[in-house]
Amino acid sequence: MRLGRDTPLPASVQAPGYDRAAQAAGIVHIGIGAFHRAHQAVYTDDAMTAGDRNWGIVGVSLRSGDVAAQLNPQDGLYTVSTRGVQGSQLLLVGAVQQVLVASENSQAVIDAIAAPTTHIVSFTVTEKGYLRGADGALDLAAAKGPSSLYRFVGAGLAARRAAGLPGLTLLSCDNLASNGAVLGRLMRDYLAAEHPDLVGWFDSACRCPATMIDRIVPATTDGDRAAVETALGARDEGAVVTEGFSQWVIENDFAGPRPRWEAAGAALVADVAPYETAKLRMLNGAHSALAYIGLGRGHDYVHQAIADPAVRPIIERLMRDEAAPTIDAAPGQDLSAYADALLDRFANPALHHRLIQIAMDGSQKIPQRWLETLAWHQERGARCPSLEVAVAAWIAFLRSDHPIDDPLAEQLREAAAGPDAMDRLFGEGGLIASVWRPEVK
Structure with a gap:
């Protein structure tokens, strides 16, 4: 039996403490790999359990359809196994509502970014996903490519401005020095080349805060999935495994609403x-x-x-x-x-x-x-x-x-x-x- 919204859960499994069906999607996350599912999505899930609302996540895979194939048949649900020397705990995470594959449906990604309910676009695309050249500047040829984050965000921002919607917070969660400033500079360079009429609006309406993320998340193995299936009583193809420690430090500079991540343990600071x-x-x-x-x-x-x-x-x-x-x-x-x-x-x-x-x-x-x-x-x-x-x-x-x-x-x-x-x-x-x-x- 595959994990889904109707799966009966053992008492030992912690389930989302909110009505998933009643939540709008407030976040689009680009690069929805194992790290995001074990880190930012858990903080968001905890924030909604604590009473915050309408912060569901639309995940985006730029190239591969693997995560979509794992999560979409499971209604976006997946488990996080926290493992330590004293044993393990199993958490069911409900924050992810769906996963889009940009290479298969680019317009759906743009529409999600442009949606009135969206306030944050976040990223875990690894260092190389920022498409910088040897001099640190944006590789514009690569940024125009079909799997570039800039292409989708730029089109989404253009649609938002045309519709009279507010700007967005672009939140880099990658291990990149000064990640917020780097993302902001590169995004601005892309817009200057491809959407020059958006540059002034981007500067005034959008924000790119810095973050520091910390949690060790190994690649999930077939043995890990088998152990989860035994504990859960259902097959979870999207299972992730991690340690008990988790840290998230975020520069408190947002363009609009944000989840109360601090209720889940994140630190909002002036300098990351x-x-x-x-x-x-x-x-x-x-x-x-x-x-x-x-x-x-x-x-x-x-x-x-x-x-x-x-x-x-x-x-x-x-x-x-x-x-x-x-x-x-x-x-x-x-x-x-x-x-x-x-x-x-x-x-x-x-x-x-x-x-x-x-x-x-x-x-x-x-x-x-x-x-x-x-x-x-x-x-x-x-x-x-x-x-x-x-x-x-x-x-x-x-x-x-x-x-x-x-x-x-x-x-x-x-x-x-x-x-x-x-x-x-x-x-x-x-x-x-x-x-x-x-x-x-």
């Missing part, structure tokens, strides 16, 4: 930067290092790599001695406690987070995860031994038989070959240096 920098350099930087060092030592999962006595000291030094000193912490932000928590989270044996999943898209991640820290220390005449080990491990990974899932895969393999790999990757004019836009202070 200290939290974002800590996550990028400490959590994400350590994750990437764990991936390449761990794979090189024959490990498959994060918890295996951090348990390796030859690896853990490298990761701990990276976080405490190399990354943490580069961060201007916000009042009350305890970076030492943050490092403690990260080490505990990495060691969670119930969360099978594959290192090869973290190793994806290294060319897009490494500049902001590692190079900012290296540059900060170099400016002060210091070195970063742990990050140097991580860089060497990444080069070894590029030379190995592991598959490279990266938009620059061919160039990376070529650059990593031979004794001059460091120069070809990181030297002046090198492959990574050409896409790195340092922002250290």
Whole structure:
């Protein structure tokens, strides 16, 4: 039996505490993968359970129809399995109402963005989904492509303005330094080229707040789905698995109404930067290092790599001695406690987070995860031994038989070959240096 609105639930499963059928869709989310379903959709579900209304989510997949095939036959319902050393909990999430596939029905996506009930368009499209060129500017040719977020948002904004509707909040939830400012700048550049009459309206009517998101969400396996089916009594093709920890920090700058996400534990702040920098350099930087060092030592999962006595000291030094000193912490932000928590989270044996999943898209991640820290220390005449080990491990990974899932895969393999790999990757004019836009202070 497939999960759906009429599925009887065991008492152990927490169900949505609101009338799903009575909720309008207030959010369009582009890039509705596992992370969104385990993070922002859960916060939204909790906000509606707490009494907020009309914040249903219309999910959008830009290319693949996989998530639509998982969720649409289930009335948008899916489960989140929270796993830790003390056991697991199963939550049924009802915030997602439907999933649109942009490549199959582009007008439906535009109509959803232009709908009077829509107030927020949010994004988890990964770093490469923002279609930036080597200089950080918008790759306009790619942005005009059929699977570009800018194409759909631009058309939706044009329809809203023509109908006399208010602007939108565009909410990036990707691991991208200054993600709100970056999205706003790129969106404005696209509009200047394709909808020049919208630029002034966009500047005055729309907002692009910064966010910091944090939750570890491994890829769901067939074994995970089988375990959910046993507990639920129904097959959930959209099941996601995650850890108990979750954090969301959002710049409080919205164009109009928003869910009361703070009722679900989100923090609305004036400045996201200290939290974002800590996550990028400490959590994400350590994750990437764990991936390449761990794979090189024959490990498959994060918890295996951090348990390796030859690896853990490298990761701990990276976080405490190399990354943490580069961060201007916000009042009350305890970076030492943050490092403690990260080490505990990495060691969670119930969360099978594959290192090869973290190793994806290294060319897009490494500049902001590692190079900012290296540059900060170099400016002060210091070195970063742990990050140097991580860089060497990444080069070894590029030379190995592991598959490279990266938009620059061919160039990376070529650059990593031979004794001059460091120069070809990181030297002046090198492959990574050409896409790195340092922002250290």
